[in-house]
Every structure is written in C-alpha cells, then in structure tokens.
Amino acid sequence: MTDLASSGTRRTGGTAASNGRGLTGLLLVSAPVALLGWLIIYPIFNAIARTLVVQTETGTAFSVDTYVRFFSDGYALANLWLTLWVTAVCAALLLAICLPLALYLRFAKSRVAGVLQGLALFPMFVPSVILAYALIRTIGPNGGVDLVLNALGLPKINSPYLTPWGPIIGLVWDNIPLTTLMLVAGLGAVSDNAVEAARDAGARPLALLRHIIFPQIGNAMLVVLSFTVLSIFSAFTLPYVLGPASPEMMGPFMQRTFSQVMDTRMAVTQAVISFLICAVFGAFYVRSIAKNREARR
Amino acid sequence: MAQLTLKNLGKSFDDTDVIRDLSLDVADGELVCLLGPSGSGKSTVLRMVGGFETPNRGAILIDGEDHTRVPPEKRPTGMVFQSHALWSHMSVAGNVAFGLKLRGLPKAQIRQKVQEALALVGLKGYGERRVWQLSGGQQQRVAIARALVLEPKILLLDEPFASLDQHLRERLREELRDIQRRLGITTLFVTHGQDEALALADRIVVLRGGEIEQVASPDRMYRGPQTRFVAGFIGSMNFLPCDMRGGVSDHPLFAVRAAVPDGPVELAIRPEALTLCPARGTGMRVHLVTDYGTHLLVDVDLPDGGRLKAMCPPSARYETGQEVAPEASHVALFRGDAKLAEVTLERRVAVHV
Ligand SMILES: Nc1ncnc2c1ncn2[C@@H]1O[C@H](COP(=O)(O)OP(=O)(O)O)[C@@H](O)[C@H]1O
Ligand SMILES: [Mg+2]
Numbered sequence: 001m002t003d004l005a006s007s008g009t010r011r012t013g014g015t016a017a018s019n020g021r022g023l024t025g026l027l028l029v030s031a032p033v034a035l036l037g038w039l040i041i042y043p044i045f046n047a048i049a050r051t052l053v054v055q056t057e058t059g060t061a062f063s064v065d066t067y068v069r070f071f072s073d074g075y076a077l078a079n080l081w082l083t084l085w086v087t088a089v090c091a092a093l094l095l096a097i098c099l100p101l102a103l104y105l106r107f108a109k110s111r112v113a114g115v116l117q118g119l120a121l122f123p124m125f126v127p128s129v130i131l132a133y134a135l136i137r138t139i140g141p142n143g144g145v146d147l148v149l150n151a152l153g154l155p156k157i158n159s160p161y162l163t164p165w166g167p168i169i170g171l172v173w174d175n176i177p178l179t180t181l182m183l184v185a186g187l188g189a190v191s192d193n194a195v196e197a198a199r200d201a202g203a204r205p206l207a208l209l210r211h212i213i214f215p216q217i218g219n220a221m222l223v224v225l226s227f228t229v230l231s232i233f234s235a236f237t238l239p240y241v242l243g244p245a246s247p248e249m250m251g252p253f254m255q256r257t258f259s260q261v262m263d264t265r266m267a268v269t270q271a272v273i274s275f276l277i278c279a280v281f282g283a284f285y286v287r288s289i290a291k292n293r294e295a296r297r
Numbered sequence: 298m299a300q301l302t303l304k305n306l307g308k309s310f311d312d313t314d315v316i317r318d319l320s321l322d323v324a325d326g327e328l329v330c331l332l333g334p335s336g337s338g339k340s341t342v343l344r345m346v347g348g349f350e351t352p353n354r355g356a357i358l359i360d361g362e363d364h365t366r367v368p369p370e371k372r373p374t375g376m377v378f379q380s381h382a383l384w385s386h387m388s389v390a391g392n393v394a395f396g397l398k399l400r401g402l403p404k405a406q407i408r409q410k411v412q413e414a415l416a417l418v419g420l421k422g423y424g425e426r427r428v429w430q431l432s433g434g435q436q437q438r439v440a441i442a443r444a445l446v447l448e449p450k451i452l453l454l455d456e457p458f459a460s461l462d463q464h465l466r467e468r469l470r471e472e473l474r475d476i477q478r479r480l481g482i483t484t485l486f487v488t489h490g491q492d493e494a495l496a497l498a499d500r501i502v503v504l505r506g507g508e509i510e511q512v513a514s515p516d517r518m519y520r521g522p523q524t525r526f527v528a529g530f531i532g533s534m535n536f537l538p539c540d541m542r543g544g545v546s547d548h549p550l551f552a553v554r555a556a557v558p559d560g561p562v563e564l565a566i567r568p569e570a571l572t573l574c575p576a577r578g579t580g581m582r583v584h585l586v587t588d589y590g591t592h593l594l595v596d597v598d599l600p601d602g603g604r605l606k607a608m609c610p611p612s613a614r615y616e617t618g619q620e621v622a623p624e625a626s627h628v629a630l631f632r633g634d635a636k637l638a639e640v641t642l643e644r645r646v647a648v649h650v
Contacts, residue, residue, distance in 0.1 A: 193382035196349055197440075199369040200376045201396030201447060211395065215386040 044275065051269045066269040078247035080273070083233060086168055086249060091228045093172045094179045095221070101176075102183035103213070107195070124177035128170070132241040135170055136161060166242030167249060171232055179224050186220020187213070219288055226285040233274045250274050299360050299373070299450030299483045300325045301346065307354035308341055315341050316507045319355070323451075326481040328474070330494035333504035334530070339487040340455050342504070346485060347453050348372045359450055375449030377440045379456045383428040389415070389439050390424030396447045414446035415439075417476060434465045441473065445480070452477070452484040458493070470496055491531045495519065503527050521639070525631040528565050535571070535605050536631075537564040546630075550581075550599070553628050555638040562637065565629040568594065571607035573615070576622035581605075583619045597621060 054063045070076045105117050123131070138144040140161040149156060160166045190213055198212045236251035243249055248256070250270065258267035301323040308316040316338045323329045331339040344350040346357055348369035356365045364372055383392055390411050397407045415421055418438040428436060437457050444452060454473075458466040474497055477484050488494050494501045495515045503510040503518070503526075511523045522528035529536070539548035541562050546553040551564055573583075573595060580600035587594040588611070595615055597605045605623055615621070630637040 191381040193378040193380070194384055196347075196369070197376065197378060197382040197443070198384070198395070199349075200347060200372075200374070201443070202370045202399045203395075204370055207399060212384055216384075 047268050047275075048272055051265060051272055054265075066265050067273075069266070070269055070273060075247065076253075076270070079250060079253045082164060082244075082247045083250040083274075084277075086164055086171070086239075087229055087232045089168055090171050090175070090232055091225055093168070094175055094228055095224065097172070098176060098179040098183055098224075102180050102187055103209075105180070105184050106187040106190075120180045121177045123173055128174060128235075128237040129241070131170055131174060132238055135166070135173075135242060139169070161242060162244050164244060166244075167235070167239040170238035170242050171235060174238065175228060175231060178227065182224050182227065183217065183220055186217040186223070189220075190216045219292060222285050222288050226281045229281045230278050233278050301451055301483055301485070302358040302361075303342070303346070303355070304358065305355040306342070306345060306352050306357070308338075308345060308350060308352050314507060316345075316352075319507070319509055321502060321509070321512070323483055323485065325483055327499045328477050328484040328486060328497060330498035330501045331485065331487045331504055332491060332494040332501050332531075333489065333510075335489055337504040338507040339489070339504055341507075343376075343453050343455050343485060343487050346451065347374050347376045349376075373450040375444030375447055375452050377437070377444050377452070377454040377457045380433075380436075380460050382440055383436055383443075385428055387428070388424065389420065389426050389428060389431070392428060392439055393424075393443045393446050396443070400447075410446055414442040417445065418442045419472065433461050434469060437461065437469065438472075441476070445476070445482075450483065452482050453487075454484070455487045456489065457486075459488075459490075466493070467496075473497070495531070501531075503530065522565075522629070523636055525563065525565075525634045525636075528629065528631065528636075533568055533606060535564075535566045535568065537566070537603065537605075538562075539564060541630075549601075550623060551625055551628060553630065553640050553642070555630055555640050557630060557632075557637045560632060563631045564625075565631055566605075566625045567627065568606040568608040570625055570627040571605065572624045572626070573597065573607050573609060573613075573621040574624065575619065577620055579620050579622045581621055581623065583615045583617055583621060585617065586615050595621075597623060 051066055052062055052064065053060050054065070101116075101120060105113050105120070126134075136143065139157065139159060141156075141159050143159070146156045146159075160169055194216075195208065195212060198208050203211065233250055235249070236255065239249035240252045240255070243252065254267050254270045254274075257263050257270060261267075301321075303319055303321045306316055306319040307314070319342065321329070331342060333339050341350060345352050348364070348367060348371075352365060356363055358364065359373060369376075384395070387395065393411045393414050394407050397410060402410075411424065412421070415424060418441050420435060420438050420442065423431070423435070423439075428439065431439065440457065441454075457473075458469050461469065470493060486494075486497060488497075495518070498515055500512060500514055501518045502512050505526055511518065511527045513521070513523075518527065519532055522531060525536075528534050537548055537551065539546050539551075539562060541547075541555070541557050541559050543559070544554055544556060546555075546562065546564060548564060551566075553564060569592075582598050584596040584598045584604065586596075590611065592611055593609045593613060593615070595607045595609055597607060599605060607623060609615070625642055627639070627641050629639045
C-alpha cells in the first residue's frame with residue numbers, strides 16, 4: 001500500500017522534447033526538495049550541531065556533555081522510559097482494537113460496516129484539547145463515570161487522570177482512525193479470492209489469519225507501529241493535560257526544560273534523542289519497503 | 298468419485314432474485330459447463346456449490362449427502378478462481394502444500410503429493426519459484442494444481458482462463474480436458490465463451506437471468522437450440538423475420554414449408570447451412586469476403602437492407618458487389634423465444650463455380 005513510487009520504464013531518449021520535459025520535471029521536483037531541505041534536513045543537522053558545540057572563552061569546542069548529563073540523570077531516563085512504555089502500551093492497544101475493526105471493515109459485506117467506518121473516523125476530527133477535556137469530565141475525579149457509579153451506590157473508579165493511563169487512553173482514542181485506515185488499506189492487498197481459496201483449502205478463521213492475512217499485511221503493521229511511535233513521541237497536549245507530573249513524557253519534559261528551566265541546549269538534546277529513536281523505527285519501515293520492492297523486481 | 302445434484306436452488310441478493318429455481322444433475326466424472334452472458338448467475342451457482350454463498354432455497358447434494366449449509370473449508374470441493382487467488386507470500390510449492398499442511402500430513406508425503414500435482418499441470422521443477430515470477434498461464438496452472446492436490450470430489454472452475462490470451466486459453470483448455478479425463482473428476486466449469494463450452498463440455502447448461510435456458514451436449518446445443526436465445530448465443534446465426542401464411546413462410550428468399558400456425562416468425566439459419574450460387578438479377582450482392590483459411594465468411598447484402606452471413610469453402614471465389622443467390626439446407630423457425638419447427642431443405646441446385 002505504501003509502495004507509491006513508480007518503478008516505470010527509465011527514459012533513455014535524448015531528443016530535445018524529452019530533454020525539455022526532463023528539465024520541467026527537475027524544476028517541479030526541486031521545490032519540494034528545497035522545502036524538505038530547508039524545513040526538515042537543515043533543522044535536524046542544525047539541532048544536532050547545537051547540542052555538540054559549546055561556546056567557551058577561547059571560541060567553540062566539541063562537547064557531548066548534555067548527552068552525558070541526560071543519560072546519567074535518573075529523572076530524564078525515567079521520562080524516556082515512561083515515554084517508551086506508553087508507546088509500547090499504546091501500540092499494543094491500538095493493534096488490539098484496530099485490527100479486529102479493520103478486519104471487520106474489510107471483509108464484512110453488510111451496511112453496518114459502512115456506518116462503522118464513519119464512526120471509526122470520527123475521533124480524527126476532534127481536537128486533542130477538547131478530547132482531553134472530555135476525558136477529564138468523564139473518567140476524571142468526580143466525572144461522569146463517578147457520578148453514575150455514585151448514583152448506583154458503587155465506589156468511585158480509580159481515575160486514570162494524572163497517571164500514565166490518562167495519556168494512554170487519550171492517545172489510543174486519538175490514533176484509532178489513522179491506524180484503522182492504514183490497516184484497512186493494508187488489508188486491501190489481500191484479495192477476496194485469495195481468502196476464499198484458503199477457506200476452500202480448509203483454513204478455518206484462525207488459520208486464515210495466521211497463514212494468509214497476517215503475512216500479507218506485515219508492511220501495514222510496520223507502518224502503523226512507526227506512526228504510533230512518531231505520534232506519541234511528538235505528542236504534547238494529551239500527555240501535558242492528562243499525564244502525571246513526575247515522571248513526565250518527553251513532550252512536556254522538553255517544553256518544561258525549554259521554557260521553565262531555560263536550558264535550551266538540554267531541550268534540544270532531548271529532542272535529538274527523541275528524534276534518533278523515531279529514526280530507528282523510520283529506518284525499519286524504509287528498509288522493509290525497499291526489500292519488498294527489491295523482491296518484486 | 299462423485300455425483301452432484303442441485304435441487305430447486307434459489308438465491309437472492311438484496312431482494313433481487315439472482316437464481317430463481319435451478320435444478321441440475323451432474324454425473325460422476327462428467328464435465329458440465331455453465332454458459333451464459335455476464336450477470337446471468339453462473340458464478341453465483343458455482344459459489345453456492347463451493348460453499349461461498351448460501352442458497353435461500355433448495356439443496357445441494359454431493360453423492361446424495363446434503364451439503365447445502367456446509368462451510369467451504371469442510372466441503373469436498375476444490376475451486377479455481379479467475380485470477381488473483383494465489384498467495385503471493387508463498388512459493389509455488391507453498392501454495393500447493395498449504396491445504397495438505399492444514400490437514401497435518403507428514404512432510405515427506407506432502408512433498409511427494411506437491412511434486413505429483415505440479416507435474417500433472419506441467420510445472421515440474423517450478424516449486425521454489427515465487428508466484429509473481431510466473432506468467433498468467435502458469436499461475437492458473439498452479440491454481441489448478443492447488444485445487445487438485447486435495448483430491449476434491451467436485452472441481453469448480455470460474456472462468457479460469459478468461460484473463461489469458463486466445464492461444465494460451467486454447468492450450469490450457471485442452472490440458473484441463475486431458476487432466477479431467479485422466480482423473481475422472483466431476484467438474485463444473487463456468488464460462489461466458491461459447492467456444493470454450495463447446496470445446497470442453499460433456500454437457501452445456503445455458504443460463505439466462507438466473508434460469509436454465511437449455512441443457513444439452515455441445516453437439517445438440519449447436520445443432521438443435523431450443524430457444525431463440527440459445528440459437529443466437531451459441532455460434533453465429535442468421536435471423537430473418539417474416540410471416541407464416543398457410544404453412545409457408547413469405548420470405549422472398551426462403552419459402553419454408555412447415556406445419557406452423559399463421560403469424561410472425563423468425564427463420565434461423567447457420568452460416569454453414571447457406572450455399573451461395575452466382576446468379577443475376579437477384580439484387581443480393583456480396584458485401585465483404587473474409588478469408589479464415591479453413592473457410593470463407595461471406596457477408597451478403599439483401600434487397601430489404603438486411604445482411605446474411607454465409608460460410609463457403611475456401612476454394613470458392615467471390616467478388617465484392619457480385620450478385621448471388623443463397624440457398625439454405627437447414628432452417629429453424631422461432632416465434633418469440635420458442636422454437637416452432639426445424640426444416641431440412643433439399644438443394645434445388647448444387648452448382649459451384
Ligand atoms: N455478493 C453480491 N451482492 C449483490 N449482488 C450480487 C452479488 N454477487 C452477484 N450479484 C449479482 O448477481 C447477478 C449474477 O452475478 P454472477 O453470478 O456473478 O454472474 P456471472 O458470473 O454469470 O457473470 C449479477 O447481477 C450480480 O450483480
Ligand atoms: Mg462470473
């Protein structure tokens with residue numbers, strides 16, 4: 001599904017017309033490439049450089065002191081672990097929720113599936129701040145759920161508000177639409193005939209999932225995983241509003257280091273570390289796509 | 298070996314009747330072709346036999362046992378789809394072996410059976426290839442091997458060669474016919490190509506709008522179509538509208554005698570039942586001659602604006618614009634959709650130039 005780049009015929013002609021077209025193509029491509037360089041590539045290297053270069057009386061010097069500080073600081077490490085843990089839990093929950101949903105949307109032929117597809121996309125249009133507020137009002141202390149329980153004479157819930165489960169619930173909810181969409185798109189690669197042929201060969205639902213469906217949507221799952229990691233590392237609103245104060249997730253941590261501790265270099269270092277972790281997942285994803293395309297050649 | 302019975306099958310989608318009331322017996326080892334235009338319900342019938350659709354009415358019996366509601370994974374049927382049904386993440390051998398693995402057969406036996414199945418379809422030594430490295434024809438062979446390796450009682454094929462080019466289609470058709478004969482497997486084959494049905498089938502079932510129009514051997518289907526629809530759908534046919542008056546048709550060219558009540562009829566004449574003799578003053582002129590090597594197909598313009606197709610021996614010579622007189626040796630009479638009579642005529646003249 002993500003295999004968008006065409007591997008069409010390579011142009012070898014040398015006529016004036018085709019050269020003209022080549023130039024136009026180059027110009028068209030140069031705009032996004034320039035933007036990419038200016039807005040993404042340059043800031044990355046700039047940020048990395050700023051963390052590694054310090055101003056001293058004698059001029060500038062190379063130093064990894066902020067990295068050393070980050071990795072020897074128990075609090076910073078706790079924040080990183082919390083973020084990684086939240087990411088893992090969110091990814092697991094998202095797959096657990098969205099996979100059945102996507103399977104249903106892909107293979108059910110009823111009209112209910114259409115309605116459900118619309119519903120599944122709904123969270124995409126709710127801004128995180130409003131979502132956070134709504135969650136506080138329902139599962140926060142003395143929220144909607146508590147009121148109902150209280151009316152029934154039951155004890156209050158142990159509210160996830162200001163615990164890691166607060167942002168987890170919010171992030172999962174927020175990411176359901178995109179995850180479902182990506183999985184449905186991935187499942188589009190599994191043809192109806194392929195599934196029916198497997199049933200014909202004697203595969204029951206579980207064998208069907210294991211041997212036919214999952215192996216064909218490995219790529220989609222990898223994309224989902226990468227996207228989850230990226231969006232959770234860069235999430236700010238939900239962890240900030242719903243999450244615990246200590247340890248805190250990387251988003252709020254960076255923001256606080258920047259604007260309250262006013263340690264810009266440290267904040268950038270935290271950002272670079274987050275980026276490197278995301279880049280590892282990005283590399284996995286790119287490699288899997290490249291491998292796929294190679295195999296298909 | 299197996300025998301298949303469909304009893305008063307009915308199926309509707311969204312309150313539309315797709316199959317109305319279909320009954321059919323397929324004998325042990327027989328190859329039956331379901332033939333019909335697109336949308337006539339052929340696939341639906343096949344999918345009901347395979348267990349992929351549940352009939353709303355009626356029953357499906359295999360060897361006398363009711364299988365109407367048995368899911369596909371438990372049916373003794375093997376299906377070959379038109380396309381895109383191979384599992385691209387497995388090798389060719391993996392595809393063929395899948396069903397055997399699910400049945401928990403020992404490894405050595407699986408390997409043996411897979412090799413035999415691949416050899417049967419002419420793909421010996423292709424086991425380790427990936428399916429997307431194969432051509433369209435080879436992929437369909439793998440699909441056939443995959444269905445056959447499980448030794449189904451009934452083999453089902455849904456337009457398996459429709460996406461292949463003419464040449465390959467004919468070759469695979471012959472190979473399938475050979476394999477089917479050799480294994481003696483009861484087979485239901487869906488196609489919308491009448492040539493495919495005529496070439497393959499022991500018996501042809503013509504479907505139209507979810508109902509059986511006619512069931513007959515290819516020979517009977519071609520030479521004795523029972524309805525106007527079958528007459529037009531199988532092979533090519535000239536239809537000439539005219540009136541019956543006192544037992545004789547009033548067509549200026551073909552005065553056919555038949556004990557038929559007065560009223561409008563259509564004369565149906567196969568191109569090969571027509572002979573063209575050079576003549577003058579008939580007003581019928583050769584419009585186009587197409588040389589097929591084995592025969593000539595001659596289009597003749599009629600004075601009333603109609604056109605006839607006649608099949609002539611390759612040695613004959615016709616010029617465009619040349620005047621001719623057609624003669625028919627065999628004519629069927631249809632009124633509406635029903636056949637009224639069939640008439641074999643004696644040749645008055647048999648002159649070839
Ligand atoms: N799953 C389905 N849902 C709704 N209508 C269907 C479905 N399958 C087939 N049909 C309808 O049933 C009719 C017969 O279809 P089909 O059996 O595929 O015809 P054929 O194979 O002869 O071309 C068509 O009009 C088609 O639109
Ligand atoms: Mg069909």
